[in-house]
Amino acid sequence: MAGPNAGYRGTEVMSQPSPIKRRISRQIHVGGVPIGGDAPIAVQSMTNTETCDVEATVAQIEAIAAAGADLVRVSVPSMDAAEAFREIRRRVGIPLVADIHFDHKIALKVAEYGVDCLRINPGNIGRESKVREVIAACQDRGIPIRIGVNAGSLGKDLLRKYPEPNADALVESALRNVEILSRHQFDDFKVSVKASEVFMAVEAYRKLATQIEQPLHLGITEAGGIRGGTVKSAVGLGMLLMEGIGDTIRVSLAADPVEEIKVGFEILKSLKLRTNGINFIACPSCSRQNFDVISTMNELESRLDDVRTAMDVAVIGCIVNGPGEAREADVGLTGATPNNLIYIAGEPDHKVSNQDFVDHLESVIRDRAKALEAARAEREANIISSTH
Secondary structure (H helix, E strand, O other): OOOOOOOOOOOOOOOOOOOOOOOOOOOEEEOOEEEOOOOOOEEEEEOOOOOOOHHHHHHHHHHHHHOOOOEEEEEOOOHHHHHHHHHHHHHOOOOEEEEOOOOHHHHHHHHHOOOOEEEEOHHHOOOHHHHHHHHHHHHHHOOOEEEEEEHHHOOHHHHHHOOOOOHHHHHHHHHHHHHHHHHOOOOOEEEEEEEOOHHHHHHHHHHHHOOOOOOEEEOEOOOOOHHHHHHHHHHHHHHHHHOOOOOEEOOOOOOOHHHHHHHHHHHHHHOOOOOOOEEEEEOOOOOOOOOOHHHHHHHHHHHOOOOOOOEEEEEEOOOOOHHHHHHOOOEEEEOOOOOEEEEEOOEEEEEEOOOOHHHHHHHHHHHHHHHHHHHHHHHHHHHHHHOO
16 A cells, blocks of 8 residues: 655755745645645646546556655546545545535545545535535545636636636636635635646636635646647646746646656656656767667666656766766766766766666666665754754
């Protein structure tokens, strides 16, 4: 069973601090994971299994958690799915968000069964009395809510008011739902205003960020397959994150949800906002290379997928840029003749031939990861002892 916050570390040590000044937001908690305030930006995904298939859903949640996710969202479209959710909740430790539309009784049921967050739109729950029941259940159990607005499902009146979905329509829809929660003195919520069109989503988040204090969940919805969806998400989320906007993210890909977690962390790592494993620096390769850089990188990424230590690994095929990159990395490999050169902690350490050198390099990287983890644990122990 995955741990309660698989992949989440309340304090993450960055090799260099990010220059980004984040938007100040109210902090809420989804299970044991803080969202907003000064908490690390949380990374999440959503299951795409049939929720009533408990075995398949649990297996996928555990895979998502193993990839480093902080939260997992599960669609609960029916009472049968709610009963399945009860068993799923019992078997996994990572915080779960239930995605619910229209039927407030499903929301009440998963609240009873231990959900960590409800993704609803109060406006589509129905009568005020139903909304009040859901809010009361969340207040009693300390369950936050995510208001999830999507350009593809705006209300009919908004579609009449605006000729087509746009940022103003998204924000207006979000603020209507915010007003419902505020009317019932419920402040523990986060909001998303997603669109598949990058500029629309970015504009909506920018406008909403100035109007509420609650955390913002970022996403470019229905972004596409791995290649196209990754690019659209990196562009859209990257623009917002660079401006300090965003407290939790989901990369929406038509792919294995594990890939969403990997891409999400790569975006955050590139902006020095989160760590989750190795940051590879690799040349695109050319005729100067002394070894096959592309196959080497494919092997290393596959073999070292389990390493969660924050570290830089440089794999450069020749001596033009190799030494400079290797000196800035925790482990570096520079192609050279007759033997390649391995750097450790920025210093030349030893040479290695092309024969079976990937096995050797993997071992060197794992040893360095262990050393970095030991040093980090020692620093933390020293900090704890100094405060007592």
